[in-house]
Amino acid sequence: MLDCAIVGGGPAGLTAGLYATRGGLKNVVMYEMGMPGGQITQSSEIENYPGLFREDPPLTGMDLMESWPKQCQHFGLVHEMKEVRRVSKSDDAFIIDLGSEKVEALSVVVCTGSTPRRAGFEGEEEFFGKGVSSCATCDGFFYRDREVAVLGGGDTALEEALYLANISSKVYLIHRRDEFRAAPPTVERVKKNEKIEVIYNAGIRRAFGDVMGLCGIELQFNDGRENMTLEVPGLFVFVGNDVNNAVLRQEDGSFICDLNERGEVLVDLNMHTSVKGLFAAGDIRMDAAKQVVCAAADGAIAGMQALHYVQEKIG
Numbered sequence: 463m464l465d466c467a468i469v470g471g472g473p474a475g476l477t478a479g480l481y482a483t484r485g486g487l488k489n490v491v492m493y494e495m496g497m498p499g500g501q502i503t504q505s506s507e508i509e510n511y512p513g514l515f516r517e518d519p520p521l522t523g524m525d526l527m528e529s530w531p532k533q534c535q536h537f538g539l540v541h542e543m544k545e546v547r548r549v550s551k552s553d554d555a556f557i558i559d560l561g562s563e564k565v566e567a568l569s570v571v572v573c574t575g576s577t578p579r580r581a582g583f584e585g586e587e588e589f590f591g592k593g594v595s596s597c598a599t600c601d602g603f604f605y606r607d608r609e610v611a612v613l614g615g616g617d618t619a620l621e622e623a624l625y626l627a628n629i630s631s632k633v634y635l636i637h638r639r640d641e642f643r644a645a646p647p648t649v650e651r652v653k654k655n656e657k658i659e660v661i662y663n664a665g666i667r668r669a670f671g672d673v674m675g676l677c678g679i680e681l682q683f684n685d686g687r688e689n690m691t692l693e694v695p696g697l698f699v700f701v702g703n704d705v706n707n708a709v710l711r712q713e714d715g716s717f718i719c720d721l722n723e724r725g726e727v728l729v730d731l732n733m734h735t736s737v738k739g740l741f742a743a744g745d746i747r748m749d750a751a752k753q754v755v756c757a758a759a760d761g762a763i764a765g766m767q768a769l770h771y772v773q774e775k776i777g
């Protein structure tokens with residue numbers, strides 16, 4: 463029986479593991495289906511993790527995360543490179559279904575993160591992290607006083623377009639319809655912002671660039687206008703986000719704990735879910751700021767809470 467099973471090895475999972483093991487839990491396994499580090503390892507530059515900054519060459523997401531697993535392993539965290547299929551509960555333990563085997567654990571911290579949806583245009587994958595981004599807080603500053611484009615018509619796209627308008631010289635907001643689904647006050651602010659040019663009824667046909675990264679995008683219209691090219695070094699895609707909550711789904715289709723309408727796990731300030739002994743941390747939880755420093759902080763809280771929970775349970 464494990465003291466604690468951690469599902470996901472991004473910043474939240476690694477930090478949960480660090481705090482749980484360093485706090486005294488002996489038998490803690492972090493299940494991470496790939497290499498530990500999480501989605502930030504896809505980023506070519508990170509400059510908002512406090513205390514760690516490098517200008518030339520810039521710090522990559524990979525650089526940032528490199529030492530985290532070693533630090534956790536030093537205190538006894540075990541990484542198993544396995545995908546968790548499902549977390550369920552029996553009378554006195556959680557069951558971690560790994561497909562080929564099932565493992566029991568007294569407590570579980572779920573840190574499976576989220577996945578920004580892709581729009582699906584040509585070149586999107588090729589230039590992701592090299593000009594194409596899904597995080598304005600993270601990458602907006604790289605386009606200070608330069609022109610950028612934003613794709614999407616929801617609250618995220620419009621709010622991020624407003625954020626980028628404070629940094630960039632101009633923001634092209636591209637939306638596939640002629641009406642936004644974002645909240646009306648946000649739409650009004652966008653329409654009033656002189657730095658934002660809205661391009662309606664348009665999609666991206668392809669993104670193009672060179673070895674240095676994105677150089678521009680080709681737009682196609684669904685109202686008969688001719689294709690046009692925007693030469694922008696930055697493109698922000700906000701077409702929705704999928705929370706990776708599949709491991710919480712039970713055999714009967716229900717979820718083991720309470721989620722909100724977006725599929726995010728409901729937690730209190732101590733990262734407790736609606737099920738005792740089950741914690742959630744990082745991008746998967748409700749109202750997550752979707753930043754590395756916040757995911758790590760959540761992980762620290764969840765790790766400490768799992769420690770208290772197990773110590774109380776086993777006396």
Ligand code: FAD
Pocket residue numbers: 469470471472473474475493494495496497498499500501502503504505507508509510511544545546547573574575576591595596597599600601706709743744745746751752753754755757
């Ligand atoms: P994740 O990092 O998503 O980690 C979740 C992990 O769980 C993944 O490694 C995944 O493989 C694993 N996993 C999922 N399901 C399973 C399963 N069933 N079994 C086993 N393992 C599983 N934030 C910043 O603060 N600054 C930035 O500059 C910045 N730039 C970014 C740039 C890009 C391109 C992207 C995509 C994100 C960026 N972010 C940035 C956001 C940041 O990466 C996330 O907020 C953070 O990584 C969330 O951490 P997490 O641990 O909650 O989840």
Ligand code: NAP
Pocket residue numbers: 580581582613614615616617618619621638639642643665700701702703724
């Ligand atoms: P969203 O509401 O699902 O909006 C996604 C947008 O992307 C839509 O405008 C959609 O167009 C467009 N889109 C989807 N797929 C596309 C594709 N392949 N190509 C081009 N465009 C595509 O996602 P979100 O903006 O991330 O918001 C998610 C949820 O969080 C929403 O409930 C939102 O209200 C909420 N949220 C709230 C706040 C806030 O309250 N301040 C802030 C952020 C998010 P269509 O409109 O044509 O479908």
